[in-house]
Amino acid sequence: xxxxxxxxxxxxxxxxxxxxxxxxxxxxxxxxxxxxxxxxxxxxxxxxxxxxxxxxxxxxxxxxxxxxxxxxxxxxxxxxxxxxxxxxxxxxxxxxxxxxxxxxxxxxxxxxxxxxxxxxxxxxxxxxxxxxxxxxxxxxxxxxxxxxxxxxxxxxxxxxxxxxxxxxxxxxxxxxxxxxxxxxxxxxxxxxxxxxxxxxxxxxxxxxxxxxxxxxxxxx
Numbered sequence: 001x002x003x004x005x006x007x008x009x010x011x012x013x014x015x016x017x018x019x020x021x022x023x024x025x026x027x028x029x030x031x032x033x034x035x036x037x038x039x040x041x042x043x044x045x046x047x048x049x050x051x052x053x054x055x056x057x058x059x060x061x062x063x064x065x066x067x068x069x070x071x072x073x074x075x076x077x078x079x080x081x082x083x084x085x086x087x088x089x090x091x092x093x094x095x096x097x098x099x100x101x102x103x104x105x106x107x108x109x110x111x112x113x114x115x116x117x118x119x120x121x122x123x124x125x126x127x128x129x130x131x132x133x134x135x136x137x138x139x140x141x142x143x144x145x146x147x148x149x150x151x152x153x154x155x156x157x158x159x160x161x162x163x164x165x166x167x168x169x170x171x172x173x174x175x176x177x178x179x180x181x182x183x184x185x186x187x188x189x190x191x192x193x194x195x196x197x198x199x200x201x202x203x204x205x206x207x208x209x210x211x212x213x214x215x216x217x218x219x220x
Contacts, residue, residue, distance in 0.1 A: 026142070029169060030169050036194075037065075037067065037193060037194065038194050039195055039196070040063075040064070040065040040170075041062065041195065042063050042188045042190060042192065043061070043063075043189050044186050044188050044189075045059070045189075046058070046061075046075075046185070046186050047184070048182075048184045048185075049184075051181075051182060059075050060075070061075040062074045063188070066197055066201070071083075071085040072085075080095055081094045084203075084204045088104050089102070089104065090104070093204055093206050098210050099211045099213060100206055100210050100211070100212045102212065103214065127149070128148065128150050129147060129148060129153075129160070130149055132145040132146075140165060140166055141164055141165055141172060143163055143164075144161070144164060145160070145161050145162075147159050156178060156179060157176060157177070157178060158178060158179055159177050160174070161175045170193075171188060173187050173188070174188075
């Protein structure tokens with residue numbers, strides 16, 4: 001349901017293992033950066049590979065975030081639809097189907113989701129993931145590899161790999177690899193941090209008469 005399965009390249013030919021002090025310094029910078037983010041808007045391209053599809057599907061759109069917990073995914077191509085998250089509430093509007101789907105997000109899934117977009121502190125995930133930092137000095141990004149520690153997560157996810165820009169400390173590429181070899185990759189561009197977002201950004205405008213279906217109950 002919640003889209004986060006992501007892809008990134010492990011092609012760090014000369015990956016260097018940073019000293020603990022370098023790792024701690026970088027994580028401290030990330031904490032400071034995360035704490036300063038009030039709003040974030042960024043364009044994305046999503047590539048999803050599934051055994052149910054004959055070829056990977058490609059989508060693109062605009063991601064918007066407002067602290068502490070408001071999120072909008074606006075998919076524009078090829079099929080427009082909107083996902084809105086506020087707290088633990090999830091809504092998705094599919095214009096072509098004339099349908100709205102709703103759900104509650106588990107606390108852990110919500111934390112993972114926010115961390116992937118650099119809006120959740122690293123420390124809150126360390127009980128659930130082994131975090132490995134890889135730095136190649138010649139590259140403009142560094143790599144974070146998250147390996148699930150809990151059986152529940154490990155049942156579905158093999159690894160989450162993030163490419164993070166060294167200057168902005170924002171992710172530019174995320175990959176979630178699943179146990180069945182499916183994956184979703186998100187590539188981000190044109191980030192805008194701490195701009196004023198219109199209030200309607202986080203309002204889901206739905207025409208009258210749309211069917212409303214709950215993911216847990218199957219419909220209502």
